[in-house]
Amino acid sequence: MDKSVATLAEAVAPIGDGATVMIGGFGGSGAPIELIHALIDKGPKNLTVINNNAGNGHVGIAAMIEQGLVSKIICSFPRSSDPIAFNEAFKAGTLELEVVPQGTLAERIRAAGAGIPAFYTATSFGTDLAEGKPVETFDGKSYVQERWLKADFALIKGEIGDTMGNMTYRMAARNFNPIMAMAADCTIAQVTRIAEPGAIPPEQVVTPGIFVDRMVEVAEPRQEEILIREGAVYP
Amino acid sequence: MDKSVATLAEAVAPIGDGATVMIGGFGGSGAPIELIHALIDKGPKNLTVINNNAGNGHVGIAAMIEQGLVSKIICSFPRSSDPIAFNEAFKAGTLELEVVPQGTLAERIRAAGAGIPAFYTATSFGTDLAEGKPVETFDGKSYVQERWLKADFALIKGEIGDTMGNMTYRMAARNFNPIMAMAADCTIAQVTRIAEPGAIPPEQVVTPGIFVDRMVEVAEPRQEEILIREGAVYP
Amino acid sequence: MTNALDDIKLNNDQIAWRAAQDIEDGAYVNLGIGFPERVAQYTVKGRTPVFHTENGVLNFGPAPAEGEEDWDLINAGKKAITLKSGAAFFHHADSFAMVRGGHLDVAILGAFQIAQNGDLANWSTGKGGIPAVGGAMDLVQSAKRVAVLTDHVTKHGDPKLVERCTMPLTGVGCVTRIYSSLAVVDIADGHFWLREKVPGISFDDLQAVTGAELKTEGDVLDLIVSGEGAPV
Amino acid sequence: MTNALDDIKLNNDQIAWRAAQDIEDGAYVNLGIGFPERVAQYTVKGRTPVFHTENGVLNFGPAPAEGEEDWDLINAGKKAITLKSGAAFFHHADSFAMVRGGHLDVAILGAFQIAQNGDLANWSTGKGGIPAVGGAMDLVQSAKRVAVLTDHVTKHGDPKLVERCTMPLTGVGCVTRIYSSLAVVDIADGHFWLREKVPGISFDDLQAVTGAELKTEGDVLDLIVSGEGAPV
Numbered sequence: 001m002d003k004s005v006a007t008l009a010e011a012v013a014p015i016g017d018g019a020t021v022m023i024g025g026f027g028g029s030g031a032p033i034e035l036i037h038a039l040i041d042k043g044p045k046n047l048t049v050i051n052n053n054a055g056n057g058h059v060g061i062a063a064m065i066e067q068g069l070v071s072k073i074i075c076s077f078p079r080s081s082d083p084i085a086f087n088e089a090f091k092a093g094t095l096e097l098e099v100v101p102q103g104t105l106a107e108r109i110r111a112a113g114a115g116i117p118a119f120y121t122a123t124s125f126g127t128d129l130a131e132g133k134p135v136e137t138f139d140g141k142s143y144v145q146e147r148w149l150k151a152d153f154a155l156i157k158g159e160i161g162d163t164m165g166n167m168t169y170r171m172a173a174r175n176f177n178p179i180m181a182m183a184a185d186c187t188i189a190q191v192t193r194i195a196e197p198g199a200i201p202p203e204q205v206v207t208p209g210i211f212v213d214r215m216v217e218v219a220e221p222r223q224e225e226i227l228i229r230e231g232a233v234y235p
Numbered sequence: 236m237d238k239s240v241a242t243l244a245e246a247v248a249p250i251g252d253g254a255t256v257m258i259g260g261f262g263g264s265g266a267p268i269e270l271i272h273a274l275i276d277k278g279p280k281n282l283t284v285i286n287n288n289a290g291n292g293h294v295g296i297a298a299m300i301e302q303g304l305v306s307k308i309i310c311s312f313p314r315s316s317d318p319i320a321f322n323e324a325f326k327a328g329t330l331e332l333e334v335v336p337q338g339t340l341a342e343r344i345r346a347a348g349a350g351i352p353a354f355y356t357a358t359s360f361g362t363d364l365a366e367g368k369p370v371e372t373f374d375g376k377s378y379v380q381e382r383w384l385k386a387d388f389a390l391i392k393g394e395i396g397d398t399m400g401n402m403t404y405r406m407a408a409r410n411f412n413p414i415m416a417m418a419a420d421c422t423i424a425q426v427t428r429i430a431e432p433g434a435i436p437p438e439q440v441v442t443p444g445i446f447v448d449r450m451v452e453v454a455e456p457r458q459e460e461i462l463i464r465e466g467a468v469y470p
Numbered sequence: 471m472t473n474a475l476d477d478i479k480l481n482n483d484q485i486a487w488r489a490a491q492d493i494e495d496g497a498y499v500n501l502g503i504g505f506p507e508r509v510a511q512y513t514v515k516g517r518t519p520v521f522h523t524e525n526g527v528l529n530f531g532p533a534p535a536e537g538e539e540d541w542d543l544i545n546a547g548k549k550a551i552t553l554k555s556g557a558a559f560f561h562h563a564d565s566f567a568m569v570r571g572g573h574l575d576v577a578i579l580g581a582f583q584i585a586q587n588g589d590l591a592n593w594s595t596g597k598g599g600i601p602a603v604g605g606a607m608d609l610v611q612s613a614k615r616v617a618v619l620t621d622h623v624t625k626h627g628d629p630k631l632v633e634r635c636t637m638p639l640t641g642v643g644c645v646t647r648i649y650s651s652l653a654v655v656d657i658a659d660g661h662f663w664l665r666e667k668v669p670g671i672s673f674d675d676l677q678a679v680t681g682a683e684l685k686t687e688g689d690v691l692d693l694i695v696s697g698e699g700a701p702v
Numbered sequence: 703m704t705n706a707l708d709d710i711k712l713n714n715d716q717i718a719w720r721a722a723q724d725i726e727d728g729a730y731v732n733l734g735i736g737f738p739e740r741v742a743q744y745t746v747k748g749r750t751p752v753f754h755t756e757n758g759v760l761n762f763g764p765a766p767a768e769g770e771e772d773w774d775l776i777n778a779g780k781k782a783i784t785l786k787s788g789a790a791f792f793h794h795a796d797s798f799a800m801v802r803g804g805h806l807d808v809a810i811l812g813a814f815q816i817a818q819n820g821d822l823a824n825w826s827t828g829k830g831g832i833p834a835v836g837g838a839m840d841l842v843q844s845a846k847r848v849a850v851l852t853d854h855v856t857k858h859g860d861p862k863l864v865e866r867c868t869m870p871l872t873g874v875g876c877v878t879r880i881y882s883s884l885a886v887v888d889i890a891d892g893h894f895w896l897r898e899k900v901p902g903i904s905f906d907d908l909q910a911v912t913g914a915e916l917k918t919e920g921d922v923l924d925l926i927v928s929g930e931g932a933p934v
Contacts, residue, residue, distance in 0.1 A: 001495070001496045001518055001520070026757040026758075026776070026780075026794075027776065027780040028773055028780075029757070029773060029774050029775075029776050029780075030774065052794075076834070076835055076836050076837070077834045077835065077836040078832055078833075078834050079832065079834045080780075081780075083832075086832075087832065090832060097832070097833075099833045099834065099835055100835075101835050101836075101837065101838075101839040101840050102756060102794075102798065102835070102836050102837035102840060103756070103797075103798030103801055103802055103837055103839075103840030104839075104840065106793075106794035106795045106797070106798045107349070107351070107795060107798060107802070109794075109795070110567075110795035111354070112571070113567055113571045114342070114563075114566070114567035114570055114571045115356065115357065115567070115569075115570030115571040115572055115612055116342070116354050116355060116356060116570070117355050117373035117374065117376070117378055118354070118355045118371070118373055118378075119346070119351050119353070119354040119355070120351060120352050120353045120354070121350065121351060121802060121840075121843075122350065122802070122843040122844060123802065123839045123840045123843050123844070124839045124843075125843065125873075125874060126821075126871055126873070126874035127839060127870065127871045127872065127873070127874075128826075128870050128871070129835065129839065136353070138352035138353055138382070139352065141352070143352055143353075147373070162556055163556075164520070164529070164556040166556060166558050168438065169438070169791075170438075170774050171437070171438065171759075171772070171774045171775045171791055172755075172757055172758050172759050172774055172775050172776060172791060173774040174438075174758055174791050174792070174793050175757050175758050175793060175794050176793070176794045177793070178793040179793055179794060179795045182567060182571060182573075196555070197529075197554075197555040197556025198555035198556055200558075202406070202527075202553060202557040202558050202559050203403065203404070203405075203406065203409075203439075203441075203559050204438075204439055205558035205559070205560075206438075206793075208528050208558040208560055208564075208568070209520070209528065209529075209556065209558065210498050210520070210522070210528060210568055210573050210574075211568075211573065223773045223774070224773075225773040225776075225780075226773065236727070236728045236750055236752070261525040261526075261544070261548075261562075262544065262548040263541055263548075264525070264541060264542050264543075264544050264548075265542065287562075311602070311603055311604050311605070312602045312603065312604040313600055313601075313602050314600065314602045315548075316548075318600075321600075322600065325600060332600070332601075334601045334602065334603055335603075336603050336604075336605065336606075336607040336608050337524060337562075337566065337603070337604050337605035337608060338524070338565075338566030338569055338570055338605055338607075338608030339607075339608065341561075341562035341563045341565070341566045342563060342566060342570070344562075344563070345563035345799075347803070348799055348803045348805075349795075349798070349799035349802055349803045350799070350801075350802030350803040350804060350844055351802070356570060356608075356611075357570070357611040357612060358570065358607045358608045358611050358612070359607045359611075360611065360641075360642060361589075361639055361641070361642035362607060362638065362639045362640065362641065362642075363594075363638050363639070364603065364607065397788055398788075399752070399761070399788040401788060401790050404559075405542050406527075406540070406542045406543045406559055407523075407525055407526050407527050407542055407543050407544060407559060408542040409526055409559050409560070409561050410525050410526050410561060410562050411561070411562045412561070413561040414561055414562060414563045417799060417803060417805075431787070432761075432786075432787040432788025433787035433788055435790075437759075437785060437789040437790050437791050438791050440790035440791070440792075441561075443760050443790040443792055443796075443800070444752070444760070444761075444788065444790065445730050445752070445754070445760060445800055445805050445806075446800075446805065458541045458542070459541075460541040460544075460548075461541065
């Protein structure tokens, strides 16, 4: 078993028009910038993107929007330090937005990975974001029913990966990456180093290989935050 | 902040009559034998015990049953290599049994820790174990509604703990321990070594300290499987 | 009849061997406690399936030598195991996320009864006694492919492949292939489809010990256990 | 009125300082993006709260020196942070399990409006624009204690403590204490209970800039920011 692929282009090759794509990261931390840019090079259209945010500056998800790949974003927080790409597309009406509370977003993704089609949460009860959703009372308290959130693909970023797909993450770059790996039909990971099986002690594996389908090494990944401060634009 | 306590007796001191107690472990792997035996020494009655199993031989949970501490067991698999303690109490009618599919048991516990009062699973649909539970259809498939499972206390076993409650586990002894730590009002952990904060690299923490209330060091914990093969009896 | 069957039927190792032939390279596989565990011994050369055990281990290997056991490293049957390179540990909720989330390619379990609609009964005889379900109900509802290993008939000679299960169900419509001591039978569209049978039994005799109609399409192949590594 | 208030009201650092006085040793605390983050700077000497950030870190410390940032180590506001000894990383579902599961002792957030029944509006002005909720709705429904930091009135001098929120709600009946620029107000039984007020304002003047009845029981204490480490 060897899940590694040689190039970023090969890694994202299966992603076609109309796909739903989860993208890991929280702001720039854990964002798989190189996979995103490889996807921009390929250029599929009408993608639904699931991320905590909605892009920043002119790289990563913001560049996907600017290059016309994205028709819908599902996120908790579309604001950023430089949200011009999202804002312009949203105001132009070319980009649909679904705002989901952050914990509900995380749990809907985890539920998809765990085979839980629906669950109840107190989050958003009584608010506009609960509109149209079933409400039920348990032990005298009201809860909103939320549905799992699946994707065709997940693009994630890790630190060390082995060829069987086992992965670790660097510090807070973990965030949405492990749960998105569980929730997509095909999970595509970029890691700083691809190692032989056994390189990650079994007790330290964060994402077991069963959740990962393709892995590509990006030995010196760029950090979105630094790219934005440099004024980088992709392509 | 220092969650360590000096003795096993002090660790289990808050557990009184009628408490619901989750006990980590899968068979003997990860079973907090020393905490269980300290609880037997204290001797509370009418406990509800939540564990994957229902005791084996004459130590651990089996000894709790023999010593009359337990009035109900919630588990997935009460059978064991030497199930006499459970079998006799069950047949005598002094011990109530709730059998829960193993994955549903794990998810109900995790749901309690995660603030999810109910969720849907395909598991047990159409079987006797779904009787009386709400059924709902999502995307054309039928699912059973399951409720969270909380406890007053959790007794768990880890490998290294720091005084802030962060923990690691040894190999497959992890099993139910991390999720039970999340689901109890008061989580009491035995670990092989209590260390200063910082001893566990933050990326390798399995149970963050927020889920642990009391921690006691048992430097040379006994393994239930070996005790049973030795014919050990407690007390 | 039962005595005659005893001479031609496959033993448990042979059934396990046959099931192993269908496990693909790289498949994620969960083997039920007991008899199904034997499937791992007959992995086809050149294929590397990854075995999952619901107590939180991926990519474990065979039992260690006696005296070498580490009882923190066990499988769902509480037997000592070893690790292969690239193993991972995880907690029970994550383990059943793998199961329930449909990430396992194959689950192979034992059976009391299998109905022609795919229903499985394997957890309780329904006759009182102490019920124990373990992870069976989770596995059968969620793995991509659910297969059972079983004697074709009970010890009393009664069919285990039936029209409707009379014992308490483990799951509904979940089994798609049966590896029995006499045949390989698929389940589709509410029917048993005979794919292979041991050469020593006629179709009619096999039908006679099967509790529902055996349908066929195309050739029924001979179920022959042979080749490198095959049990005798 | 607004001008007069400007002379006596607390500034944001002083409000944060007051909120910090109520954080107990060992408490697990989540501080909202922006203004609430300042509470961490005023931790009472001898107490060691543990700060949680919803992007997956427990026990983080202050911002690093400029140029020392590691952008994989940030808080919910995407600002660079540092770690204290005994920190832990975890993924987003586990992070919100901590939140939703009621494991946080205190969540402190900003507010547009707070109603006397504890309803909070802090995520959307309801006037169009781009909605962004982040983790606020999760935090307010689940932390053991939810407090808000806020100016007592809006920039236009309108009350932020109101009978009923007119802006879109973040959560219902969730806030139990308000640290405003003029007062400390508890919420219980559907009412605002005035606990402390800055010495420069009379009860009547405070009531006049509050959008619902301020009830009292026992003494109303002076809200005075002073002592070691207090901001000026």
